[in-house]
Amino acid sequence: MKRLASFRVLCGLVLFAAGLSVAVAAEPATSPEKADEDFKFQGEYAGTLNRDGERTEQGVQVIALGGGKFDAVGYHGGLPGAGWDGSDKVRASGQLKGSELVIANAEGDAKAVIRDGKMTISVDGSELGTLDRVERKSDTLGAKPPEGAAVLFAGKEADLKNFKEGARFENGGLREGFTSKQEFDDYKLHLEFMLSYMPEARGQARSNSGVYQQGRYEVQVLDSFGLEGADNECGGVYKAKAPSVNMCLPPLQWQTYDIDFTAAKYDGDTKTAPARMTVKHNGVVIHNNIEVPAGTPGGTQAEGPGPGPLFAQNHGNPVFFKNIWVVPKK
Structure with missing residues (x-):
């Protein structure tokens, strides 16, 4: 149970700035080619974790905040609309270090590392599992107009x-x-x-x-x-x-x-x-x-x-x- 508790501690680290308004320091990017280095880490991750012998689906959303800083939000059961069971979300903060995004708790015994489109979560040096970066598309994307539209x-x-x-x-x-x-x-x-x-x-x-x-x-x-x-x-x-x-x-x-x-x-x-x-x-x-x-x-x-x-x-x-x-x- 220590691994599960530590994982929750990790996810409970919050850098929460959602309701604040601050000056925008950079021009909005309108294509991936115009985005900063942080963009490739932002996105959705999904997969299976092994927590004390129990395999559970997990979804994580990683949000870029600028300057190599990130928020991360975890969803038990999968991503919103794709398995999340509606239980409490867990939040964490992360920092870009070289070619990796590292999220760690204050004690340093639990961390998540994103590298090459994969998020590896570990506690006390033991891996709980790896989540893959996914790019979901709406079922109605590209829908054709019916007759009379x-x-x-x-x-x-x-x-x-x-x-x-x-x-x-x-x-x-x-x-x-x-x-x-x-x-x-x-x-x-x-x-x-x-x-x-x-x-x-x-x-x-x-x-x-x-x-x-x-x-x-x-x-x-x-x-x-x-x-x-x-x-x-x-x-x-x-x-x-x-x-x-x-x-x-x-x-x-x-x-x-x-x-x-x-x-x-x-x-x-x-x-x-x-x-x-x-x-x-x-x-x-x-x-x-x-x-x-x-x-x-x-x-x-x-x-x-x-x-x-x-x-x-x-x-x-x-x-x-x-x-x-x-x-x-x-």
């Missing part, structure tokens, strides 16, 4: 005609800050997005955008990889509902939102029923037919009757979108 962006600069002035095309993607010309009532939305890599930023300064249904109700877009999964983090319905599980993948990986949206109902100017939505983030349901009691500040219009556009907020951080289509509900 309004295809807003299919990866071509010519698709800018579907958006109001100010929409930007870059490297095959649509940048944050767009507003669709077409407006919608009830619908199903598919879109894909990629967060920029901003390791020295914190909290709301870390690759921030947001997708507004009807220009009124925001589903947050943020680099929340490894964070708690609050309502103002990726997948949250801003100021209304936190996601049931934080499904945010690391920056510079394409992610998906699939949103089934039902508009608020009005009798004249009197609201008789709130808006509702079901949200899948990377193929996993994180909101199931929830009520959205009010509109979100910062949209294109206040809550009210009538249709509205698809709007992606611009917070000054590079965020890329692609494969955007809407199926109106009859």
